[in-house]
Amino acid sequence: MKRYNEDAKLVPVPSTNIIPERDVDKSPILECRHLGIDFGGLTAVDEFNMAIGRTEIAGLIGPNGAGKTTVFNLLTKVYQPTRGTILLGGMDTAGMNTVQVNHAGIARTFQNIRLFSKLTVMENVLIGLHSSMKYRLPTAILRSPAYWRQEKGARERALELLSIFDMQDLAEHEAGSLPYGAQRRLEIVRALGTNPSLLLLDEPAAGMNPSETAELMENIVKIRDTFQIAVMLIEHDMSLVMNICEGICVLNFGRIIAKGTAKDIQNNPEVIKAYLGTRKEG
Amino acid sequence: MFSTIVSQVINGLQSGSIYALVALGYSMVYGIILLLNFAHGDIIMVGAYVVWYSMSNLGLHPVVSMLLAIVACTLLGMLIEKLAYTPLRSAPRLSLLITAIGVSFLLENGFQLIFGAGAQTVPTLVSGPSLSLGSVTVSFPAMLTLVVSILSMAALTFLVQKTKLGKAMRAVSEDMGAAQLMGISLNRTISFTFAVGSALAGIGSVLYLCAYPQASPTMGSMLGLKAFVAAVLGGIGSIPGAMVGGFAIGLAEALVSAAGLSVWKDGVVFAILIVVLLVKPTGLLGKPIVEKV
Amino acid sequence: MSVSKRRAILSMPARYAINGVLMILLVVCLQALTASGALTGYYTKILILVGINIILAVSLNVATGYLGQLPLGHAGFMAVGAYTGGIFLKAVDAAQASGGQYVFYVIAAIVLSGIVAAVFGILIGIPALRLKGDYLAIITLGFGEIIRVVITNIDSVLGFDFTYGASGLKRIPKVTNVLNVALCIILTCLVIHMVMKSRHGRAILSIRENEIAAESCGVNTTYYKVMAFTISAFFAGVAGCLYAGNLGSLQPGGFGFMKSIEILVMVVLGGMGSMLGSILSAGVLTVLPEALRGFSEYRMVVYSAVLILMMIFKPTGLLGDYDFSLSRILERIGIGRKPQKKEAAK
Numbered sequence: 001m002k003r004y005n006e007d008a009k010l011v012p013v014p015s016t017n018i019i020p021e022r023d024v025d026k027s028p029i030l031e032c033r034h035l036g037i038d039f040g041g042l043t044a045v046d047e048f049n050m051a052i053g054r055t056e057i058a059g060l061i062g063p064n065g066a067g068k069t070t071v072f073n074l075l076t077k078v079y080q081p082t083r084g085t086i087l088l089g090g091m092d093t094a095g096m097n098t099v100q101v102n103h104a105g106i107a108r109t110f111q112n113i114r115l116f117s118k119l120t121v122m123e124n125v126l127i128g129l130h131s132s133m134k135y136r137l138p139t140a141i142l143r144s145p146a147y148w149r150q151e152k153g154a155r156e157r158a159l160e161l162l163s164i165f166d167m168q169d170l171a172e173h174e175a176g177s178l179p180y181g182a183q184r185r186l187e188i189v190r191a192l193g194t195n196p197s198l199l200l201l202d203e204p205a206a207g208m209n210p211s212e213t214a215e216l217m218e219n220i221v222k223i224r225d226t227f228q229i230a231v232m233l234i235e236h237d238m239s240l241v242m243n244i245c246e247g248i249c250v251l252n253f254g255r256i257i258a259k260g261t262a263k264d265i266q267n268n269p270e271v272i273k274a275y276l277g278t279r280k281e282g
Numbered sequence: 283m284f285s286t287i288v289s290q291v292i293n294g295l296q297s298g299s300i301y302a303l304v305a306l307g308y309s310m311v312y313g314i315i316l317l318l319n320f321a322h323g324d325i326i327m328v329g330a331y332v333v334w335y336s337m338s339n340l341g342l343h344p345v346v347s348m349l350l351a352i353v354a355c356t357l358l359g360m361l362i363e364k365l366a367y368t369p370l371r372s373a374p375r376l377s378l379l380i381t382a383i384g385v386s387f388l389l390e391n392g393f394q395l396i397f398g399a400g401a402q403t404v405p406t407l408v409s410g411p412s413l414s415l416g417s418v419t420v421s422f423p424a425m426l427t428l429v430v431s432i433l434s435m436a437a438l439t440f441l442v443q444k445t446k447l448g449k450a451m452r453a454v455s456e457d458m459g460a461a462q463l464m465g466i467s468l469n470r471t472i473s474f475t476f477a478v479g480s481a482l483a484g485i486g487s488v489l490y491l492c493a494y495p496q497a498s499p500t501m502g503s504m505l506g507l508k509a510f511v512a513a514v515l516g517g518i519g520s521i522p523g524a525m526v527g528g529f530a531i532g533l534a535e536a537l538v539s540a541a542g543l544s545v546w547k548d549g550v551v552f553a554i555l556i557v558v559l560l561v562k563p564t565g566l567l568g569k570p571i572v573e574k575v
Numbered sequence: 576m577s578v579s580k581r582r583a584i585l586s587m588p589a590r591y592a593i594n595g596v597l598m599i600l601l602v603v604c605l606q607a608l609t610a611s612g613a614l615t616g617y618y619t620k621i622l623i624l625v626g627i628n629i630i631l632a633v634s635l636n637v638a639t640g641y642l643g644q645l646p647l648g649h650a651g652f653m654a655v656g657a658y659t660g661g662i663f664l665k666a667v668d669a670a671q672a673s674g675g676q677y678v679f680y681v682i683a684a685i686v687l688s689g690i691v692a693a694v695f696g697i698l699i700g701i702p703a704l705r706l707k708g709d710y711l712a713i714i715t716l717g718f719g720e721i722i723r724v725v726i727t728n729i730d731s732v733l734g735f736d737f738t739y740g741a742s743g744l745k746r747i748p749k750v751t752n753v754l755n756v757a758l759c760i761i762l763t764c765l766v767i768h769m770v771m772k773s774r775h776g777r778a779i780l781s782i783r784e785n786e787i788a789a790e791s792c793g794v795n796t797t798y799y800k801v802m803a804f805t806i807s808a809f810f811a812g813v814a815g816c817l818y819a820g821n822l823g824s825l826q827p828g829g830f831g832f833m834k835s836i837e838i839l840v841m842v843v844l845g846g847m848g849s850m851l852g853s854i855l856s857a858g859v860l861t862v863l864p865e866a867l868r869g870f871s872e873y874r875m876v877v878y879s880a881v882l883i884l885m886m887i888f889k890p891t892g893l894l895g896d897y898d899f900s901l902s903r904i905l906e907r908i909g910i911g912r913k914p915q916k917k918e919a920a921k
Contacts, residue, residue: 375709381887556717560702
């Protein structure tokens with residue numbers, strides 16, 4: 001396995017560069033310390049140290065196979081880390097599983113869209129809102145007032161969320177029948193339904209044309225401003241990343257090779273060597 | 283006491299070898315197209331009927347009948363694959379599974395329709411000297427079963443490891459798409475896999491008849507189920523696993539009988555299945571499959 | 576943010592009222608027909624068999640069509656329910672009871688059978704549902720067979736006659752009639768429908784569609800898999816009790832792998848995920864062999880051939896995952912709101 005240049009200059013952790021001014025008083029929403037995972041003999045991610053501010057839009061970039069989605073999988077406990085700690089709002093997530101981590105406040109979208117295809121758009125979002133409804137099985141069977149109240153509330157909330165992307169009219173459409181871009185947006189809406197404090201977006205702009213990408217950029221910032229949450233994106237589309245990400249982390253072969261603002265990254269020789277010299281992928 | 287255990291162990295090895303031969307068919311087919319071929323056990327039943335029919339009604343020599351049965355099983359396996367499974371190659375696995383169940387039903391009920399539900403006695407197939415080990419007698423069928431099974435398994439291992447077709451089988455099991463890109467004919471390889479698996483089942487059928495000379499329409503179903511448990515125990519998709527699993531199940535049954543609990547035999551086999559699936563679902567020698575997120 | 580809301584012309588209470596009236600009508604009709612003797616004993620028997628199979632198919636559909644798994648041990652739960660009901664009814668000597676006490680015993684038997692089967696559902700579900708796909712199918716098959724073996728042999732372990740093993744549990748009071756089967760069908764379909772159209776049902780469906788995504792949305796997949804499995808087992812137990820009360824005697828051999836497959840075939844043929852499909856195909860597949868009695872020898876062969884052809888040519892079953900909705904039908908006719916087009920332009 002090729003090792004990166006140990007002598008390359010890295011931006012130290014944590015850095016006030018990465019936490020936007022508005023968040024400087026508050027502690028970061030996410031802190032990863034020495035996070036790593038081995039699959040048998042293969043070290044997929046190693047020494048992943050990063051902090052994200054409460055309302056920061058952070059970017060995770062790197063060539064294909066660098067380990068970016070693996071980092072997401074570690075954060076959401078699809079894989080349990082071999083070493084290191086993940087602190088979410090100061091709380092250690094060790095030993096949690098995917099469901100618990102979602103209840104703690106991390107939501108995500110997937111590189112290959114994972115929608116509930118045969119269900120309607122509304123039902124997809126309602127599943128995102130699953131935990132916000134509290135009624136139990138007997139209530140459901142007997143259809144007591146709590147059922148009607150909570151379902152109505154959830155539906156209204158779902159329509160509100162869908163209106164972020166102007167999708168409320170598609171509520172009764174089958175999710176699998178939507179065009180690709182709409183499916184990606186639906187995934188984001190569903191993730192927002194889980195009321196996260198950190199939203200992980202895995203290649204949200206994949207397959208989108210420039211005007212859709214521009215809209216997506218606006219929408220991500222709008223989401224961050226409205227919900228006051230942190231967003232971390234994995235992306236290959238550099239225009240998106242450089243435009244909206246306040247802090248960027250560059251991964252190669254499972255290790256961070258650079259961290260900083262867009263300007264820092266663009267001028268970092270290691271990054272240019274490893275990655276930025278190539279044409280846009282995807 | 284000791285001699286009871288030893289004779290039970292020999293029984294266990296005998297039935298274990300038959301389970302192993304049948305389990306190999308299950309494992310090979312699962313390894314290549316990820317199908318639990320429920321119809322596999324019934325191929326044994328067909329083989330048994332072929333032997334019975336050719337000996338009783340056609341008056342053929344036992345050895346000829348046995349060879350005929352093995353050929354019939356091979357052809358039947360290939361036919362089922364061509365007619366019922368090939369059209370569903372890209373269908374969801376559930377459809378394939380249900381089709382396999384349908385084929386199994388069809389065979390059992392079809393033969394019941396033609397020959398009646400009762401058992402047909404098969405005339406003695408082989409006779410030979412038995413071996414005496416002190417107070418334990420090893421019957422000729424038992425020796426024959428062990429020898430033939432081991433030879434068959436050795437031949438199979440050679441086939442899979444050393445020949446081109448064997449390599450093709452392994453390639454298709456690993457990655458169907460890549461194998462095709464390497465110029466391997468998918469249809470031919472899959473047909474061949476079914477042929478070999480069914481031939482082994484045919485051999486198993488014939489050996490079974492040496493010990494229990496009866497043919498009935500439902501004889502394949504419990505035998506098939508237990509061989510299937512053997513395949514899972516050893517690791518479904520693994521050829522050495524099927525062999526290990528077969529002997530293990532055979533011995534387990536024998537020991538349970540030796541302990542005087544033979545009514546619980548079936549229960550023990552399925553209990554083993556459950557323990558394996560809970561503790562190590564990929565079986566003793568199987569490889570885990572990781573889903574990419 | 577302006578949100579446009581749809582207003583259904585047919586409000587929810589109105590829909591429930593219509594459905595309720597239809598069901599009461601059905602029950603009254605059946606009861607009248609039976610009581611007046613217009614339905615001879617033969618047709619009553621068929622109706623009861625159809626009814627029991629409907630409950631079996633609809634309950635299995637919860638774990639296959641809705642949860643998306645392939646349990647092959649459904650007959651095991653049916654057996655547990657059947658023997659629970661049978662042993663209970665014999666123990667309380669329900670045959671000698673009358674009036675209110677009799678009704679109480681029958682209801683108690685049915686409920687008890689469901690509960691015991693549900694307990695087995697939880698016990699088996701928790702370990703089994705950690706596995707997926709083929710492995711789940713195999714392990715449930717194993718559990719189903721073990722239940723059969725245990726029922727056959729448990730008396731020797733217990734030291735007294737409990738299940739009467741292979742010789743069979745006999746002289747069970749014949750408490751099953753068209754009315755209580757119909758009531759049980761209605762209850763089964765109602766409860767399952769209520770569950771599926773709630774957040775719990777959606778959670779179950781989400782597991783079928785994409786388990787990893789469901790987990791990432793905070794759906795406790797282990798809990799819901801066991802829930803679906805247990806609901807499925809409960810109603811299988813209910814059906815088992817009705818079966819025992821119909822036949823009057825039980826044999827462990829009748830609850831093996833074959834029986835599980837028969838029920839699975841009904842669900843698959845009707846369309847997995849379609850309650851109406853399960854109901855219709857249970858009806859057809861029970862009635863057809865009876866109607867073809869003359870050709871009974873050929874019927875299993877034809878049955879198998881149909882199954883194979885069905886899988887090759889129409890694998891989604893007769894009704895796919897179409898679920899019956901009165902309001903949707905009324906919409907199509909033109910009453911109520913305009914129907915939504917399901918396919919958006921790609």
